[in-house]
Amino acid sequence: MTLAVAFFMTEAILMFSPESSLLSKYSHAAKTTGHGLLQAATVLCALSGFGAIWYNKELKHRAHFTSWHGTMGVITITYICVQILGGIALKMKWLVGKRITLAQNKLYHATSGLLLYLCGLTTLSLGIYSGWFTQRVQVPVQYACLGSVVILAFTVVNQVTKAYLAKK
Structure with a gap:
């Protein structure tokens, strides 16, 4: 599940x-396809991890x-499934109809995706301080893991806000 959020979802x-x-350097269409494939990998890893747990x-x-x-994990897994449906609706414009514009739909998808990503990072952070993890990993490594999560959060929040707030 860490692979799902920290690698696939981040990229x-x-x-x-x-x-x-x-x-x-690729076209927007290629990036959209890559985004969808990486999010599919996110879902597969997350659901596989959830099933194993x-x-x-x-x-x-x-x-x-x-x-x-555990509670944040199940919320995040549920949210991932809902967000994937939103991404599919964005790709297949006829599912949304004329109620909202493509630009609005992209903004909603990006904002919801950012919230989902932060839920995933929150779940990772809570896992760093779980009984299982703290019994097996020394404190400096726990801080390094938490620091990595914070860096990921700032990187992605910065990218999404620059991409969508700048167009306001």
Whole structure:
């Protein structure tokens, strides 16, 4: 699930940034396709991780969603599925109809995607301070992990706000 949020989702969002993307020289259509493929990888990794965690808890007869990390995780997974539907609707304009313009739909999708990304990073941060993680990882490494999450958050928030608030 860390791979889903910290790598695939991050690069899928940064796909449209001229400074940060691996595909900065490609056309907007190619970036949109890459964004969709990376978000599909995000969903596959996230759902696979969720399934593995669910299965492991069932095997050990442990309760589900008893921590803040678990609760935020299920909220984030649900939100990922909803956001993917929004992205599909954006790609297939006929699903939205004429109620909102393409520019409005892109703004809503980007804003909702940023909120989703921050939910994912919040879930990662809560996982850094879970009992399981703190028992296995020394404090300096925990701080390094948290610092990485903060850097990702600032990078993506900066890119999205520059891309959409500048066009206001």
